[in-house]
Amino acid sequence: MHTHKHAGGCTAHGAVCSHTHYEGAGQGQAAGAACPCTSEARQPEDGKAPPADEDDEGSRDLVLTLPNLNCANCAAKIEAAVGDLPEVQSAQLNLIQHRLRLKHSGSAAALLDKVQAIADRIEPGTLVQGETPQKDLGHVSFWDGLASRKKTVAMLFAAAAFFAAGFILGEDTKPALAAFLVAFLIVGGPVVLNAVKGFARAQFFNEEVLMAIAAVGAFGIGAWEEAVAVMLFYQTGEFVQDLAVDRSRRSITGLMDIKPAFANLIEGDKVREIAPEEVPVGGKILIRAGERVPLDGRVLKGASQVDTSALTGESLPREVAVDDQVLSGSINLTGVLEMETTTAYVDSTVAKILELVENASERKARIERFITRFAKWYTPAVVAAAVALCLIPTLIYGPAVFQTWLYRSLIFLVCSCPCALVISVPLTFFAGIGGASRASVLVKGANYLEALADVDTVVFDKTGTLTEGRFALSEVQPAAGVAEGDLFRIAAALEDHSTHPIAQAISGAFTGDRPAVTQVEEVSGRGLRGQIDGQTALAGNARLLNEAGIQVPAVENIGSVVYVAHQGCYLGYFLVADKPKADAQAAIQGLKDQGIRETVMLTGDRQAVGQAIAARLGLDRVETELLPQDKVTALEKLQADKRRVAFVGDGLNDAPVLALADVGIAMGALGSDAAIEAADVVLMTDEPHKVAESIAIARRTRRIVWQNVIFALGVKALVMILGALGFATMWAAVFADVGVTILAILNAMRAMQVAGGQEKSQAVIRPVQS
Structure with missing residues (x-):
């Protein structure tokens, strides 16, 4: 079982997230505030690596580059040697990006010198330097590499x-x-x-x-x-x-390759080209046709079409006009746009995506860590076997056979380098993460990609995950003797104080005057309480009113029910309906096709509503009328049954469950800081079918990893056995070393093409949350 400790007031065990309040909703929050649960530091166990920016007390981060290091075996040795330094708490060397990330105490300059000395000892000529802007490798050709x-x-x-x-x-x-x-x-x-x-x-x-x-x-x-x-x-x-x-x-x-190169800052009547990092929040920028949008922002003037395929996989251009939100990293195709920036570059969509992808390969999978340990002992073991192969027969049969057995032992030496494994395994995961990003799926680390491949149970939140999350009134039922207008006035007055979609559906449907409300309180998992004309007013589920001693009628119609009371009297109810997403049913079927053991939906909605949605979508099981802590309990029960569980939620208020799950997946969360912080996997669109696609990518990546491991070890073992028996020559040994390494690298690159041939999704982009 995985447990994750939260630093704030909301924990995965026992505590209640106080930001949900309606049946089936599960995503309301205090007006204007993001759920604080999602911003807490996580301290995962059993292979779930902490975020790169999570510092231990007294430690600091240092990133070094080793631009001319290409030996995989040497990289593993350098990483291990640097990690053994007393002032270093952790060391992760990413050979693909030539980057060494350290957590350390003491002087950075002194540590750089020590790392350089280690690199010189292990791989002479290796350059160690401070972090520098990476060369844009995307535009360097094969012939440039030869030159x-x-x-x-x-x-x-x-x-x-x-x-x-x-x-x-x-x-x-x-x-x-x-x-x-x-x-x-x-x-x-x-x-x-x-x-x-x-x-x-x-x-x-x-x-x-x-x-x-x-x-x-x-x-x-x-x-x-x-x-x-x-x-x-x-x-x-x-x-x-x-x-x-x-x-x-x-x-x-x-x-x-989505990083914008520049931004056109509007200063009075002039336009100045500057780096995106220099543009202030609220600054005005100009985006001409063909240029990449440098920062998230709101359109002030103009209309155009923007290509967001690099961000969301959406193949069709998106129409934007005045007041529309535009994501950084997208490309302006037609008109000229004048925008007001809503974020600094460091907080922009494109910066978050690039940071996630760049840091993902530094969170190693279990098999990567195993290969590193294995390589440490593999070479000495093979060398020892080579010495034994030469000496033992010579001692038994005499000097006459020395030359024969020396030749055979030399074959062992040629096969002794584990480079095929040391480089192909992390490269496969890196390629898999890159392929996933191409499919609009951001995976935070190789460990999460590996965990995703092991998932056998997928648990969904309902609202905003399997359903649209856009509610509309389907029924208004005042109590006997109560005017509909009076029911609306009390309800709308309270619901104006909530940003929850159900609350917005009710308050938006009423355009009349509202009475003043004081002492508004959000009751976790139940609804809203406030004072109107000095008397208590309630709007929420049946539990809220029953706890106040007010009886309400049962409602059998499909939808989320909001009961209203004032001065201790029941005034009536609203029925608010949501509908499943277009691809929700296909998404569930896709998971079953993947061999997922069980699909489950957890919702705070009424039993009738939850069961109707579950039956329509083909879910295996549904649990209804759950408070936030009940979802945590339900997930723990699944894990107690030895399940490997992925939880899919909207990422805004499901932090305890996202953290507890073996893999937390945030739906449609692009631009949401809270979702990106809480989840292990972020789907850049709000399409449920991306969950099955993510699992398929993870499983194929893992298959390729094991193909390389089995192929490399199998060929080396075969050549060594044949060499010992006198049937293999040095030519075969050379193939077992360098030939196998090259083939393993080429095979690893297939993981990047996982999403390459798939049809791009017709995603609907949600506005960036500012």
Whole structure:
């Protein structure tokens, strides 16, 4: 069971969120205030990593970049070594983004020096520097990558030419030996030199040390061509691996290439181009046709169409005019717009999305952490096996077999690098997160993507999640002897003090005068209480009035009921109806097609309403008439039954349940700080079918991870067994090392394409909440 402790007054266990008050509503809140539950710090357990900005007492964040580090195995060693420093509480090295994030105490400058020393010891030549703006990799081509490695390309071509010449001259001739030796010096010289330096630093399991031993050993026993092959294909593999990782980085970065480059600030009669970060809240900006909207804002002048596909997946342009809200990151297609900004850039939609995507890969999945631990022991174990393979048969059968078993042990050394696993597993999760963002789903970390793949039960809130959340009056029923106008006046006077959709439906339907209301109080899970003409007035569910000693009639019609009373007398009721979203039924069926064990709806609405909605949508089970703490209890019962539960809510007031669930999913929450804080997964549209799509993405990502793990270990194990038996050569060992790594990287990139071929959703964008 997962429990999450909240720092404020609302907790996942026992406490009540005081911001809901109507049957079936579950999302009301005090006027003008966001639910405070969603802004609390979370301290998750069992693999749920804390947010990147959550500091331990006395610790500080430091982000360093290692721009020229490309060795996955070296990156894992650097991360572990830095994490062992006494002043470092945590260290996470993201090889894909070349970024090392630290929580530490002490001097940042001194720590940078220590990290540089560690990097020099593990991977000489690695540059460690302070965080700098990332290069825009989305516009760097494959040929640019080749051009930046001219020396490597020239070295490989020269070595390959002498290698080919050796075969042409005859493998056992002196000219052939000379050609092979030159090829070896060209391609293997730098590796051997680095190996000597690594050996001098006691880096005995450095990949270059092991490759150098294998190649020199092969050369020493007369396997000239194989010695050159080891070095040539190792260097080629490293080169292709670097290109593949760069391509992966460019592709994933390109998916989220939504950051605006500039903003046109209006100053009187002039327009000045400045950085989006410099635009103040309330500033006026100009967006011309073809430009990207730099900040969230409200249209002051003009009308246009905006492309929001990069944010929401919506394929059709959206019409905007005066007073409409526009999201940053969208593209203005036609007219010229003048806007007033409603947020600073740091709080804008595009900044939140980019921050989530950039930080997501730093929250590691369980299998990532396992691979890191596994790699630590894998190489020493294989090297020990190689030594044993050489010495034991020699001791048993004598020196005559030494050369044979030495050759076989060298095959083990070539297979000893775990790079295929160390780089492909995090790269797969990174690609999966990128693919999910392309499908309008923001996943906060690889751990959440992994947890999403394990979900077997999906629990939904009703209002605003499975239903539209847009209520309309369907019935007004005054009590006997009460005029409808009097019923409306009392109800509207109270409901004017609530931002809840049901309250707004009632207050908006009445245009007459309201009496003054004082001492308005929102009663958790029940409704509103206030003073009108010195007497208590009530508007809410049956519980609220029954607790005041007022009896109300049962209402069987479908809808949410709001009963009204004043001066201790029952005045009548309003029936407010909501309707399911267009894709809600298909969403439930999609989850069942995914093999989800059970779909459940938790609602505070009446039993008749909840059951009618559940039957219409095909839900397996519904629990009705729940207070906020009852939803927490219901979720705990599911988890006590060993379920892996995802809770889907609107993100505004469901924080306790979102936090308690194994995976919390916020629906339609783009632009809502509260939802993004509370949830582990944020759906950028309000479409329920995105839940099934998210689970499909997570499961495919996990399948690709395991494909790479099984493939890499399987090939290495097979080659080592065949090598020990004398059936595999050094050529096969080279493939088991660099070939498998390249194939695993290419396979990892399929995770990014999960959403690539899917039809983009026809989402309706909700206005940004300012």
